[in-house]
Amino acid sequence: MKINTAEFVISNSDVSKCPAERLPEYAFIGRSNVGKSSLINMLTNHKSLAKTSGKPGKTQLINHFKINSNWFLVDLPGYGYARVSKKTKETFQKFITDYFERREQLVCAFVLIDIRHEAQKIDLEFITYLGETEVPFCIVFTKADKISRGRAEQHVAAYKKALLANNWEDMPQYFITSSEDGTGRDALLAYIDEVNQGIFDNQDFI
Ligand code: GTP
Ligand code: MG
16 A cells, blocks of 8 residues: 555544544554554654654654545554653553543554563553453564564564463464564555455445
8 A cells, every 4th residue: 555645633632532534543552662653654654753762651642643534543652661650650541541442433453562572461461451342453563673584483473372371362463563674564554455445345434
């Protein structure tokens, strides 16, 4: 799929104020610093459409980006950032869980996992939460440029094991990506295109 236009629309912390249009949207979620905003820039071929930072906790709000005038990418704050005080943060901030529980336009969540690390409890908990909430999701391994292709495959196999041990029957659809070198861009965009086509053919969505 070709990205012709990508524009920032709105940021907010209230799901009821997200864009009202009935367009399919894809949300990026995962630990702080895993590369959510960078991946949005990589997919859209923009340097700084979504704001990124070497320090965790950069994205603080729900950010809607309209793509090709007919679907949205949504950048979300990360979870698991220890330096955010307990007062301002539950494990998963309320407005984020509100988003996943109430946003009818959400067709797929991309759960980002740093491919270098062993499976982390907080990600497995979030994946379980998505399953319980019946939100369709894919796993997106990030920062693949930091390890060899062989190591990447090993880490994916280890992740699959961790999911199975966590009561998942099978590995969900997954992608291996790098925002540094563009790995996974075509596959991720082709997946989104396929889901979009199914939706645009189905009048019920509107
Ligand atoms: P929060 O908004 O804080 O939750 O973080 P985020 O998940 O949006 O991460 P962000 O995109 O801001 O990236 C965090 C850091 O990781 C930045 O320094 C990025 O340059 C770096 N980074 C992101 N993706 C990649 C990647 O694919 N490869 C490499 N080498 N670095 C990456
Ligand atoms: Mg971010």
